Amino acid sequence: MKAVVWTDTIQVLIMFSGMLILLIFGCKKLEGLDVAWRVADENDRIKFFILNPDPSERHSVWNMIVGGGFIWTAVYGINQAQVQRAVSFSSLSKAKLSLWVNLVCIVSILSLVCLVGVVMFAYYSTCDPVLAGIVTKSDQATITIYGLLGGPLLGLFTLGMLFPWANKWGGLFGLLSSLAVNCWIGFGAFINKVVVTPTSPVTTEGCRLNLTTIETISNITTTSIQKQEDYLIIYKMSYIWFTGLGLLVCVVFGLIVSFITGATDPKKINPGLICPIFDEVLPCLPTKTRKRLHFGVRHEDFVKFSKENPKTMERGGYDRTLYIAENTDKIPHDAIRGFPKHFENSDYNTKL
Structure with a gap:
């Protein structure tokens, strides 16, 4: 455990250092963070309060609070790496203190990531690197994949901890059905190249590249957006909801199968469980x-x-x-x- 903790400590220091370096050099190039913020705001990239309740909205106040709550519950409640660290403490108070410290670190690192994103956008505001072909694709699979897998597992733990009627067959079927539904939606959206939220306007006016290449890339991008209605509407659901959906499916199907196969008698259950x-x-x-x-x-x-x-x-x-x-x-x-x-x-x- 000590080796794991030291490895994580070094990794966090490297992450913080890397982002601070990016932020400092980016601000220096743009002559200040205030300039970067102004450019991002003028291009409609600073949005704090999106109140659209539509599940297809990629990020909104509602899905970040509710859907994000499910994600963080899965991360800190059932993730083996996190739980192992918590139970390694000698007392409950120390475990709680470590989580509060972790909260400060998480908020700090996410704030740094957002600021780096603002600076990067301002730097490339006149030459979008994806549209210009400087960057071939954007990789954002981590949270989506964790939502697909973490939701069913969170549902299994929730089923066992909160519903005394659940049995082994309900748990097994609930887990498998939840995993199947999540993978169907997640990979279906990926295969069909679903555009959940249309991208904001970008430009290549400041690029010093071959205009033919840029025009070709622009045509390809336009074609992919025009095809966005050729799929099931459920594929448009924001990835933030995957964990909550997985939990719901696991609990519902798990309880149904448990009652069909013979529900557990609550009176015979160890109440400590x-x-x-x-x-x-x-x-x-x-x-x-x-x-x-x-x-x-x-x-x-x-x-x-x-x-x-x-x-x-x-x-x-x-x-x-x-x-x-x-x-x-x-x-x-x-x-x-x-x-x-x-x-x-x-x-x-x-x-x-």
């Missing part, structure tokens, strides 16, 4: 109402980790005397606080 979501988001509700929203899961039998409670000092979770009676024939008699005996000598940190 199901999140009482309504207790967390709606703690103001009456106790009786929240208990009904447990859907049969015996959350009242679960004793959370507490330094003041000696029965949960070492492992947290269940007190042996409170363990659900229906499960005593399936769990070893000497199980301690809900964990089988072979976990007793492990280094598992239940505080996390």
